[in-house]
Structure formats: C-alpha cells, structure tokens
Amino acid sequence: MDYVNYLKTYQEIPYHIFENALKSNKIFHAYLLVGEKGTPLLNIAKFLAASIIDDSTSTFIDQDSLIFKRVFDENYVDLRVFDTKTRSIKIDEIRNLEFDFSKTGSEKSSKKVYIINLVENLSLDATNALLKFLEEPLKDTYAILTTENEKSLLPTIISRVQTVHFSLLPQQDLIDNAISLGVKEEDAQILSFFFNNPELIKENENNTKLKKIIGLGINLLDLSDTYPLLLTYLLNTIFKSLKDKTEYREFYDLLIIFFKEALKIKFKEQSYLQNYDKILFKLVRINDLEDKVLILMNARNEINYNLNFSLLTYKTIKDIFEN
Numbered sequence: 001m002d003y004v005n006y007l008k009t010y011q012e013i014p015y016h017i018f019e020n021a022l023k024s025n026k027i028f029h030a031y032l033l034v035g036e037k038g039t040p041l042l043n044i045a046k047f048l049a050a051s052i053i054d055d056s057t058s059t060f061i062d063q064d065s066l067i068f069k070r071v072f073d074e075n076y077v078d079l080r081v082f083d084t085k086t087r088s089i090k091i092d093e094i095r096n097l098e099f100d101f102s103k104t105g106s107e108k109s110s111k112k113v114y115i116i117n118l119v120e121n122l123s124l125d126a127t128n129a130l131l132k133f134l135e136e137p138l139k140d141t142y143a144i145l146t147t148e149n150e151k152s153l154l155p156t157i158i159s160r161v162q163t164v165h166f167s168l169l170p171q172q173d174l175i176d177n178a179i180s181l182g183v184k185e186e187d188a189q190i191l192s193f194f195f196n197n198p199e200l201i202k203e204n205e206n207n208t209k210l211k212k213i214i215g216l217g218i219n220l221l222d223l224s225d226t227y228p229l230l231l232t233y234l235l236n237t238i239f240k241s242l243k244d245k246t247e248y249r250e251f252y253d254l255l256i257i258f259f260k261e262a263l264k265i266k267f268k269e270q271s272y273l274q275n276y277d278k279i280l281f282k283l284v285r286i287n288d289l290e291d292k293v294l295i296l297m298n299a300r301n302e303i304n305y306n307l308n309f310s311l312l313t314y315k316t317i318k319d320i321f322e323n
Contacts, residue, residue, distance in 0.1 A: 001040070001199045003047040004060050010197070014044075014164050022051055023058050028162040030134055030143035032119075034150045035166035037253070038196035041146035042083065042117045044166075046072050049079060049113040052142055077106040080114040084121035086246050088304075094129035101141050110140045119145040120152045121304060127154060134160040168196050171272050178202060186275040190214055193257045193272075210250065216241055217254035220317075224282045227321050234317055239310045248309045252300035259283060259293045292320045 007015035014033075021027045031048070033041050050071040051061040061068050070076040080097055082089045101112045116122070122130065134143065134157065145161060147153060177198035178188040183205050191201045194210065204210060216238050223230035242248050261271045262283035271280060286292060299316040303309060 001043065001197065001203065003044065003063065006040075006197060006199070007044075010169055011166050014166055017162075017164055018048060018051070019059065022060065025058065027052055027142060029137040029141070030145065030161040032150075032153075032158065032161040032163045033144065033146045033166065034163060035146075035148065036168050036196070037148050038168065038192070038194055039148075039166045040195065040197055040200055041148070041166070042081075042085075042115070043072075045115045045117065045144040045146055046081070048144055049115060049142075052113055053079070053107075053109050053111050055109050055111075078109070078112040081117070082115065083117040085118050085249070089116070089122055089126050091123065091125040091129050094126050094133065098129075098133050098138075101138055111142065112138075112140060113142045113144065115144045115146075117146050118148060119157070120147050120149045127157070131156055131160070169198075174198060174201070175272065189273050189275055190254075190257075194253070209247070212241065213247060213250045214254055217251055217258070218276070218279065221255070221258055221279045221283065224279075224286070224321060227323065230321055231317070234314065239313075242309070245303055245309065248303055248313065249300065251313075252296060252303070256293065256296050256300065259289065259296060262286075263289055263293065286320070287323075295319050 004015075007018070033045055035041050047061070047068075050065075050068045051057075051059075053071065053076070054061045054065065054067050056065075067076065071079055074081050078101075080100075082093065097114055101114070116130070119127075119130070131154070137143075143161070145157075150158070150163070171192055174192045174196065175185075175188045178192065178201040179185055181198055181202045183191070183198075183202055187205050188201060191204060191210075195201045195204060220230060220233055220238060223233055238251075242251055258273065258276070258279065261273045261276075262280045264271045265277075265280050266284050266289060271277070273280060283289070295316060299312060302312060
C-alpha cells in the first residue's frame with residue numbers, strides 16, 4: 001500500500017497535519033488517530049511511527065527503507081506496538097513501557113514510539129497507567145493511539161493528545177475502485193466493510209483467515225430460514241472452526257454487517273451487498289430486526305469480558321433466530 005498516496009488522495013487533512021509536523025520538526029508527543037471500522041489505522045500509525053523515527057528525512061519515510069520494514073515487522077527496538085484487537089493489554093505492560101523508555105535508546109535515532117491500537121479496549125487500570133504516562137511525557141518519546149470509538153474514551157485521555165480524524169471513502173466508490181483493481185464484485189462488496197481502501201481490499205482478497213470467517217458467516221445466514229439446520233451448522237462447523245477472540249469478533253462483525261444491510265432493505269435504502277440479496281431478504285423477514293442488531297452488537301462487545309465464546313455465541317444465535 002502506498003501510504004503517502006493514500007493520505008494525499010483520500011485523507012487530505014491528516015496528510016497536511018503530519019506533513020507539516022515532520023517538515024517543521026514540531027511533532028506532538030501523542031496523537032490519537034480516529035476512524036470508523038475499515039480505516040487502516042494501525043498501518044497508518046506504523047507509517048507515522050517510521051516517519052517520526054527516520055532522521056534521514058524531514059518528510060514521510062521512504063517505504064523501501066530498512067527502518068520502514070523494521071517498524072512494520074515490529075522488530076525495531078525502540079518501538080512498542082500494543083494491538084488490543086488481538087490480545088488484552090495488562091497494566092504492567094504499560095508500566096514497563098514507561099520504565100523501558102526512560103532509559104537511553106538502543107537505536108541510532110534517539111526517538112522512541114509506542115502504538116496502542118484501539119485504545120478503547122484497554123482495561124480501566126491500564127488506561128489510568130497510560131494516562132499517567134501521557135501526563136508526564138518523556139523526551140523524544142511519542143505515542144500514537146488509535147480508536148474506532150472516540151466517544152468511549154476518557155476526556156482526560158483526549159485532552160492530552162492531538163486528535164486526527166480520518167474519513168471513510170464513499171462505499172460505492174470504494175467497491176468500484178476495488179473492482180477496477182481486479183477484485184471480484186462479491187468480494188469487493190463484503191471487503192469494503194472491512195477495509196476502507198481499494199488497495200487493501202485487493203491485498204486481502206485472498207486472505208485465508210478472513211475468507212474462512214466470511215464463508216462461515218454467509219453459510220450460517222443462508223440457513224436463517226431453517227433454524228434446526230442453522231443450529232447444527234453452528235455446533236458442528238462454526239464452533240470447530242473459530243479459534244480465538246479475534247476470529248469470534250470478526251465473525252460477529254460479519255453478522256452485524258449483513259443485519260444492518262438487511263435493515264437498509266427493510267427501510268427501502270440502498271444496500272452495498274447486492275450480490276447477496278437472497279440472504280438479505282431472508283433476514284428482512286426476521287421479527288424485530290432492529291432489536292436483533294442490538295443483540296449482536298452487545299454480544300460482540302461482551303467478547304472482551306467473556307472467556308466462553310462458544311456459549312456466548314450459542315445464546316446469541318438462539319436469541320436471534322429461534323422463533
């Protein structure tokens with residue numbers, strides 16, 4: 001993915017914010033990147049981190065450089081990446097980060113950067129530890145936080161960062177651009193909900209893990225009018241296929257996408273899943289469809305606190321599809 005082109009073409013305001021900061025060497029000690037689901041926030045955070053670290057230029061980093069590759073591979077010593085999408089972050093990790101970054105840097109550049117992806121998923125204790133770190137920033141230390149839910153963050157966090165908002169590309173344009181890159185229409189439609197960039201859609205067209213989850217969700221929804229078969233498929237196939245918290249989250253994301261698109265059809269609005277209209281029309285016939293969307297969204301949030309993902313999902317599916 002060409003990050004400079006992406007920012008310049010689709011995210012003009014963030015592009016100028018970061019370009020000016022790098023050129024003037026007036027980089028804020030903490031940024032909060034805000035975007036809806038599908039925005040490549042973590043990758044942008046890494047690109048910005050690499051650009052901050054690279055002392056050889058006063059603009060965005062060359063993507064062919066060694067520093068860029070090391071940052072993206074997360075093997076740059078003075079970089080820490082905490083991705084709450086894939087695991088829980090403990091309070092001691094934030095405390096250890098502050099201790100480690102108080103020491104002299106190990107790399108040639110004096111700059112140290114830490115990234116927390118989807119900071120809204122931090123526990124309260126970890127958030128308070130982060131807040132203390134943000135209140136007393138260390139020299140040459142930079143934080144890049146990301147969030148898909150700015151409203152859920154503590155005001156004290158927001159007051160200590162420079163917030164940068166990213167906009168979503170118009171979805172039909174996103175789909176059309178992905179198709180022009182050679183992505184199949186049905187894949188472009190679904191992946192446009194996961195990646196708000198046509199290049200990323202192209203890159204993930206054959207993402208084995210995501211294709212597995214999408215296939216499981218579509219097969220389940222296709223059985224929505226035959227509840228006994230749906231339940232059998234859930235027990236015998238889905239529970240044996242989904243491996244961890246991340247996969248369950250993406251499975252719920254897929255279900256939520258289809259239910260929201262079914263609501264659009266119910267209210268005579270345009271759906272972006274036109275190649276899946278048979279499934280959507282089955283969902284439209286479900287009673288109290290709006291309430292079922294809320295059930296799914298609440299269950300998706302509960303994954304953060306519930307260790308028995310199968311039991312949670314079994315109850316959720318029964319609540320939605322059992323008549």
